[in-house]
Amino acid sequence: MNIDFRQHALQVLSIEAEAVAQLAQYIDSRFNEACSLIFQGAGRVVVLGMGKSGHIANKIAATLASTGTPAFFVHPAEASHGDLGMITNADIVLAISNSGETSEVLSLIPVLKRRGIRLIAMTGRPDSTLATLADVHLCVRVEKEACPLGLAPTASTTATLAMGDALAVALLDARGFSVDDFALSHPGGSLGKRLLLRLDDIMHKGDDLPQVHQSVSLKEALLEISRKGLGMTCVTDDQGKLAGLFTDGDLRRVLDLTIDIHSAGIAQLMTRNCITAKAQMLAAEGLKIMEQRKINGLIVVDAEHKPIGALNMHDLLKAGVL
Numbered sequence: 001m002n003i004d005f006r007q008h009a010l011q012v013l014s015i016e017a018e019a020v021a022q023l024a025q026y027i028d029s030r031f032n033e034a035c036s037l038i039f040q041g042a043g044r045v046v047v048l049g050m051g052k053s054g055h056i057a058n059k060i061a062a063t064l065a066s067t068g069t070p071a072f073f074v075h076p077a078e079a080s081h082g083d084l085g086m087i088t089n090a091d092i093v094l095a096i097s098n099s100g101e102t103s104e105v106l107s108l109i110p111v112l113k114r115r116g117i118r119l120i121a122m123t124g125r126p127d128s129t130l131a132t133l134a135d136v137h138l139c140v141r142v143e144k145e146a147c148p149l150g151l152a153p154t155a156s157t158t159a160t161l162a163m164g165d166a167l168a169v170a171l172l173d174a175r176g177f178s179v180d181d182f183a184l185s186h187p188g189g190s191l192g193k194r195l196l197l198r199l200d201d202i203m204h205k206g207d208d209l210p211q212v213h214q215s216v217s218l219k220e221a222l223l224e225i226s227r228k229g230l231g232m233t234c235v236t237d238d239q240g241k242l243a244g245l246f247t248d249g250d251l252r253r254v255l256d257l258t259i260d261i262h263s264a265g266i267a268q269l270m271t272r273n274c275i276t277a278k279a280q281m282l283a284a285e286g287l288k289i290m291e292q293r294k295i296n297g298l299i300v301v302d303a304e305h306k307p308i309g310a311l312n313m314h315d316l317l318k319a320g321v322l
Helices: 006-026 029-040 051-066 109-114 128-131 155-174 179-184 190-194 218-230 248-253 283-293 312-317
Strands: 045-049 071-075 092-096 119-121 136-139 212-215 232-236 242-247 295-301 307-312
Touching: 006 128, 029 119, 029 136, 029 155, 045 051, 051 071, 051 092, 051 155, 109 128, 109 283, 119 155, 128 136, 155 242, 212 218, 218 232, 218 248, 232 307, 242 248, 242 295, 283 295, 283 312, 307 312
Parallel strands: 045 071, 045 092, 092 119, 119 136, 212 232
Antiparallel strands: 232 242, 295 307
């Protein structure tokens, strides 16, 4: 059987794109009111939803939490059996139901009202029970579902998720949420490492730092490079300040010269005025320097220009920065 599935897929994308585009008409004073309620609130945003709406509610809570608005998801059925105690009177509840008639959600409303907890509803029916009971209603109505049977939540869940993103980003901007703030809520994975990891966290230091005095021979410098395994060594002066750098690449160039590696001094062969970095520099910044300068190693110096650390591309790769 030869079936071309692409036509159905394109139709789904078209319907869902239209559903999201239609949301623009609902970004009105009620949207502003919902954002203000959350922005000025002293508590968290508690997001509720059953079934597919529950999955969307969970994602919206996660997006809010990761962009500066403390939020979490509570399952409405579990809330009726004790989890309602997770919600404080200072919190704001964001209840999601496409029909606005989900019994598990509606059963919580009397308790929320009695406790004076503010309620934002997100439904596809402005005249629904949930919408009319809410302090603020955000409409996410769609003309039709992408499912040809009109049964499986598709366009409606896409529209709801998009409205949740609109809330989160509007609040992010209002809070002045920065890249550093974002990094603090994403410490794991490559994103967190690129935003939080500093050179001091990954550089070789102390006894692991390759360094020789500028008076030593090339042979002694090569032995230090071999011992420390970074493919380079710092060269320091009498005050312990960085005088230069000698790398594996420099060695290849030296081999083209007619010299005696046993007697040649490292001072005449090292690279002076080499590129350096500071310990508190982001690892991602160090990577950018190395890529731009086309170098494989980087020396970290202190305020007195004394070498305190060294790293290479392998260290960045191992740390997950690359």
